[in-house]
Amino acid sequence: MSPLSLYNTLTRRVEPLEPLAPPRVTLYTCGPTVWNYAHIGNFRTFLFEDLLRRWLEHSGYEVFHVMNLTDVDDRTIKAAAAAGKSLTEHTEPFTQAFFEDRDYLRIKPAHVYPRATQYIKPMVALVSRLLERGVAYKGEDGSVYFAIAKFPAYGRLSQLDRRELKTGARVSSDEYAKDDARDFALWKKSDAEDEAVGAAWDAPFGRGRPGWHLECSAMSLDEIGRRFGAETLDIHAGGVDLIFPHHEDEIAQSEAATGKPFARHWLHGEFLNVRGTKMSKRFGNFLTARDLRDQGVDAGAVRLLFSQTHYRQSIDFNDEALDGAREGVRRLGEFRERLTGDGGRGTGDGPLAELGKKMEAEFTAALNDDLNAPRAVAALFEFVRAANRGMDGGAAGSGKALAAFDRVTGVLDVLPTPKRLDSALSAWVEERLAARAQARKSKDFKAADAIRAELVARGVEIEDTPQGTKWRVV
Numbered sequence: 001m002s003p004l005s006l007y008n009t010l011t012r013r014v015e016p017l018e019p020l021a022p023p024r025v026t027l028y029t030c031g032p033t034v035w036n037y038a039h040i041g042n043f044r045t046f047l048f049e050d051l052l053r054r055w056l057e058h059s060g061y062e063v064f065h066v067m068n069l070t071d072v073d074d075r076t077i078k079a080a081a082a083a084g085k086s087l088t089e090h091t092e093p094f095t096q097a098f099f100e101d102r103d104y105l106r107i108k109p110a111h112v113y114p115r116a117t118q119y120i121k122p123m124v125a126l127v128s129r130l131l132e133r134g135v136a137y138k139g140e141d142g143s144v145y146f147a148i149a150k151f152p153a154y155g156r157l158s159q160l161d162r163r164e165l166k167t168g169a170r171v172s173s174d175e176y177a178k179d180d181a182r183d184f185a186l187w188k189k190s191d192a193e194d195e196a197v198g199a200a201w202d203a204p205f206g207r208g209r210p211g212w213h214l215e216c217s218a219m220s221l222d223e224i225g226r227r228f229g230a231e232t233l234d235i236h237a238g239g240v241d242l243i244f245p246h247h248e249d250e251i252a253q254s255e256a257a258t259g260k261p262f263a264r265h266w267l268h269g270e271f272l273n274v275r276g277t278k279m280s281k282r283f284g285n286f287l288t289a290r291d292l293r294d295q296g297v298d299a300g301a302v303r304l305l306f307s308q309t310h311y312r313q314s315i316d317f318n319d320e321a322l323d324g325a326r327e328g329v330r331r332l333g334e335f336r337e338r339l340t341g342d343g344g345r346g347t348g349d350g351p352l353a354e355l356g357k358k359m360e361a362e363f364t365a366a367l368n369d370d371l372n373a374p375r376a377v378a379a380l381f382e383f384v385r386a387a388n389r390g391m392d393g394g395a396a397g398s399g400k401a402l403a404a405f406d407r408v409t410g411v412l413d414v415l416p417t418p419k420r421l422d423s424a425l426s427a428w429v430e431e432r433l434a435a436r437a438q439a440r441k442s443k444d445f446k447a448a449d450a451i452r453a454e455l456v457a458r459g460v461e462i463e464d465t466p467q468g469t470k471w472r473v474v
């Protein structure tokens, strides 16, 4: 197993990954709240987690990846009520949209996607356990709260000053600020709106619905408990905005119930900014994955763009950066074609094979160092430059170089999406090429040039060779 080190938010240090039962790694990543389409800021987090997952697997670990779907919380209920729909009617299309967006961006599917509404039983059990242990209590408003004063480790992840805690005071909304740390709701007494959208369940401590934080604790413990008899996750990941209160509260609920550490390694990805501001509906700079897809943006370009910044640094998303990534992806695709076409120069050793070996070593060292993707990408492009020079000079070893290139691009998954050729386009291109050949034969170069321009306008690149005119869609 390679020595992979990752930054741990819990200790604020880069530490070697030490899973409880190697080669297995249990990975829990907080999934989307399916009240609306996920925006590309959300997908930046999911893509960083995709890189983590792929690198763990590439390194020989057997990853069990759980990503929850939050289909009941303050926001989903409000959105369903506003749309005049039941919770399920409102959330299901957004769940399907999330899966489509995931596939567009080539994110590896998690092994399970527990939906909160289907895990009410383990949630009720967890609240009961916390009540029995005396760390939770029922408020006079009928909701059940977690008493942060009863959990001395509260605040460790987000480095809260315990003197700032408003012990005894309560907050019932799912989201609140760090300077408002107080007893939070585990189970919310249902109101008329909850009942109207079908977001209310019976429980021994009163009819109601789970708090958002409780959901992740109950689902993750249920998944790893049933499958592996474990009560501790190897890695828990999410966006930095989840550190407080979400992950802090998850730790409190889980550890107060099990008496075991909830997760050994906490990883958090930074924000994506648009025009210098964190993207959100509120700021009107909201962009979804499907917006990019509809604009014809190749998923490879989005993946490369995000790989060029370390996951613990914020990214500024703009057209220039995206164009740069598009160009990078195009170069990688062309390079691979050239390397494949160079197969004649052998499967043996040679300068190209050596370059590939060096690149792969640098790539591995970079990702083992807290997933330093920008350094890994730099090594890849340096290899492309050097190998292109090598091929110009007829260097040998392209077979091994190609294998190394495929291994690393398999991790990043940044090659251009293969264009699907439809037969109507092919027929049109062939017809236009025949007309162009005819024009050239009769020395009507003006007409021939016009046809070439027509082809280019539809993304068809042509090349005249001694064997005839070759074409491809770019």
Ligand SMILES: [Zn+2]
Binding pocket: 029, 030, 031, 216, 246
């Ligand atoms: Zn969560």
